[in-house]
Amino acid sequence: MHHVFVTGAAGFIGSNFIDRLLAEGVRVTGWDNLSTGQIRFLDGANQHPHFRLIRGDNMDLPALKNAMQGADFVAHFAANADIRDGWKHPEKDLQQNTMATFNVLEAMRENGVRRIAFSSTGSVYGEALVTPERPTPETDSFPIQTSLYGASKSAGEGLIAAYAEGGQIDEAYIFRFVSILGERYTHGHVFDFYQQLIAHPDHLRVLGNGTQRKSYLYVQDCVDAILHVARQATAKNARHHTQIYNLGTPEYVQVNASIGFICAELGLTPRLDYTGGDRGWIGDNPFIFLDTRKIQETGWRPQLTIAQGIVRTLRWLKANRWVYDTRH
Amino acid sequence: MHHVFVTGAAGFIGSNFIDRLLAEGVRVTGWDNLSTGQIRFLDGANQHPHFRLIRGDNMDLPALKNAMQGADFVAHFAANADIRDGWKHPEKDLQQNTMATFNVLEAMRENGVRRIAFSSTGSVYGEALVTPERPTPETDSFPIQTSLYGASKSAGEGLIAAYAEGGQIDEAYIFRFVSILGERYTHGHVFDFYQQLIAHPDHLRVLGNGTQRKSYLYVQDCVDAILHVARQATAKNARHHTQIYNLGTPEYVQVNASIGFICAELGLTPRLDYTGGDRGWIGDNPFIFLDTRKIQETGWRPQLTIAQGIVRTLRWLKANRWVYDTRH
Numbered sequence: 001m002h003h004v005f006v007t008g009a010a011g012f013i014g015s016n017f018i019d020r021l022l023a024e025g026v027r028v029t030g031w032d033n034l035s036t037g038q039i040r041f042l043d044g045a046n047q048h049p050h051f052r053l054i055r056g057d058n059m060d061l062p063a064l065k066n067a068m069q070g071a072d073f074v075a076h077f078a079a080n081a082d083i084r085d086g087w088k089h090p091e092k093d094l095q096q097n098t099m100a101t102f103n104v105l106e107a108m109r110e111n112g113v114r115r116i117a118f119s120s121t122g123s124v125y126g127e128a129l130v131t132p133e134r135p136t137p138e139t140d141s142f143p144i145q146t147s148l149y150g151a152s153k154s155a156g157e158g159l160i161a162a163y164a165e166g167g168q169i170d171e172a173y174i175f176r177f178v179s180i181l182g183e184r185y186t187h188g189h190v191f192d193f194y195q196q197l198i199a200h201p202d203h204l205r206v207l208g209n210g211t212q213r214k215s216y217l218y219v220q221d222c223v224d225a226i227l228h229v230a231r232q233a234t235a236k237n238a239r240h241h242t243q244i245y246n247l248g249t250p251e252y253v254q255v256n257a258s259i260g261f262i263c264a265e266l267g268l269t270p271r272l273d274y275t276g277g278d279r280g281w282i283g284d285n286p287f288i289f290l291d292t293r294k295i296q297e298t299g300w301r302p303q304l305t306i307a308q309g310i311v312r313t314l315r316w317l318k319a320n321r322w323v324y325d326t327r328h
Numbered sequence: 329m330h331h332v333f334v335t336g337a338a339g340f341i342g343s344n345f346i347d348r349l350l351a352e353g354v355r356v357t358g359w360d361n362l363s364t365g366q367i368r369f370l371d372g373a374n375q376h377p378h379f380r381l382i383r384g385d386n387m388d389l390p391a392l393k394n395a396m397q398g399a400d401f402v403a404h405f406a407a408n409a410d411i412r413d414g415w416k417h418p419e420k421d422l423q424q425n426t427m428a429t430f431n432v433l434e435a436m437r438e439n440g441v442r443r444i445a446f447s448s449t450g451s452v453y454g455e456a457l458v459t460p461e462r463p464t465p466e467t468d469s470f471p472i473q474t475s476l477y478g479a480s481k482s483a484g485e486g487l488i489a490a491y492a493e494g495g496q497i498d499e500a501y502i503f504r505f506v507s508i509l510g511e512r513y514t515h516g517h518v519f520d521f522y523q524q525l526i527a528h529p530d531h532l533r534v535l536g537n538g539t540q541r542k543s544y545l546y547v548q549d550c551v552d553a554i555l556h557v558a559r560q561a562t563a564k565n566a567r568h569h570t571q572i573y574n575l576g577t578p579e580y581v582q583v584n585a586s587i588g589f590i591c592a593e594l595g596l597t598p599r600l601d602y603t604g605g606d607r608g609w610i611g612d613n614p615f616i617f618l619d620t621r622k623i624q625e626t627g628w629r630p631q632l633t634i635a636q637g638i639v640r641t642l643r644w645l646k647a648n649r650w651v652y653d654t655r656h
Contacts, residue, residue: 155483162479
């Protein structure tokens with residue numbers, strides 16, 4: 001891993017991944033259309049002689065092929081992550097999560113890049129079908145997709161696997177993330193709750209009834225995990241050139257508990273207004289808890305608990321309230 | 329089911345499905361771009377007052393929306409079925425099996441059509457991961473895709489499920505076919521073997537070593553199964569609005585056995601030239617055997633065995649050698 005091509009370079013996870021690579025002496029080409037990415041997230045990287053940013057869109061295959069020249073590894077983070085509003089623009093998930101991934105793979109083929117890491121999501125499991133009250137393993141039952149987001153990411157996974165198993169690339173690492181949080185976090189429940197509490201510290205509107213159980217992972221732990229697995233090259237001599245890992249901590253929290261962590265950190269005691277129902281929006285999964293034994297068997301461990309990650313995120317948001325002034 | 333919109337109307341399965349619907353008094357709008365479909369397969373349907381054919385392409389969403397007006401059920405058969413040559417034109421599977429399915433769903437949303445049947449494939453299971461030596465159930469482990477064809481069909485399934493579980497349509501019936509054969513069969517091993525034996529009755533080139541074990545289903549049994557399930561409306565009051573059925577007979581045959589049936593029917597004893605290896609092409613699955621208990625529990629049974637289906641197919645090909653003169 002000498003020269004990594006990172007899609008979604010100016011995004012939350014992409015920019016943190018880039019900073020880590022540069023700190024470790026790896027050359028990086030960042031690729032971002034800056035539609036939701038924040039150029040400020042690359043302020044540090046842009047000072048670095050081993051970094052260059054190319055502005056471009058994954059739907060522009062010729063430009064993508066051109067930009068990827070010289071890379072020996074692709075980290076594909078670019079995605080539409082607007083999970084809740086999928087039905088307002090259903091083509092967006094398909095384009096940005098499925099067709100974009102296809103273009104990344106074609107650009108790899110063109111440039112002879114043979115290794116990829118892909119940010120997928122626990123949403124690909126839909127709602128676990130067989131025995132919901134246990135952490136979901138990578139080998140869970142063939143799921144019924146319940147959201148456009150999950151369907152489009154699952155389709156991206158399928159394309160990557162087809163390229164790897166079909167001998168077009170050598171190593172594919174697919175990571176099914178829980179929700180990631182930490183520095184540069186710009187959407188999700190901590191972001192939304194804090195935004196509300198800035199505007200009105202005395203009450204908080206909560207989607208659903210607050211009993212949804214969710215899992216989160218700190219972004220630096222996420223970056224660690226991806227690099228750890230890619231460097232072990234676990235796909236190299238495996239039966240399948242596609243290696244899939246759930247990525248999260250071995251725990252979950254209720255939304256209500258998360259509200260507790262947030263309010264304690266802010267010193268607030270707002271009135272809680274629940275919209276009701278056991279899920280926050282159409283396609284919301286009331287229980288996300290991934291079995292992470294497979295990645296733990298590689299020797300990786302998360303450094304922060306969910307509660308610590310939430311507090312770390314909130315502190316970053318407090319110090320960077322400018323992110324609320326930018327459009328997403 | 330009063331007015332069915334059938335994509336891939338001039339194709340092998342679509343045209344047989346249409347003939348059945350018309351015989352049962354159902355109104356049909358057929359939709360086909362005639363890129364691989366055979367207009368002759370609709371000779372009978374075109375005589376029928378309840379049938380109209382609209383020539384158009386699934387990638388043309390406005391035309392598709394327009395053509396679907398008035399339908400109350402969609403049977404989506406149109407697909408790229410050129411499984412072996414996926415790597416020559418990788419965008420073809422993505423466009424014709426994934427994006428086309430998305431367009432069909434969007435046209436349904438536009439027209440308020442709430443029910444769909446979709447022809448998927450056992451290829452979505454990739455190569456069964458856990459215990460290969462048993463029939464693959466619908467709830468098998470979350471597969472690693474091994475072909476573009478399987479990946480693109482799996483992606484189509486995922487989109488349909490997302491629409492159904494997201495409340496955009498009411499009932500989705502997904503059928504994972506084994507290879508279908510019978511009247512109007514225009515590609516596959518019986519087609520290829522007979523073509524060879526017409527040209528040179530004394531020898532036969534066999535991809536792989538002949539020990540691949542495959543499953544087949546007679547097209548009239550396939551049509552029966554789809555109508556049987558759609559009329560039972562099994563998705564209507566189920567936990568999931570997406571109902572997935574493996575579709576095949578409860579048996580498989582070795583390629584070598586199939587060669588035996590074919591040669592016996594033709595009265596030939598060719599020399600067999602094997603290309604070798606345990607699979608015929610990149611992405612070929614050496615063992616396809618689906619667990620069909622779920623669909624059998626609805627009361628459906630196939631009428632022909634695999635051997636009977638192969639012979640029936642061969643007799644149709646013998647009587648319709650013109651299909652070898654058309655380009656596919």
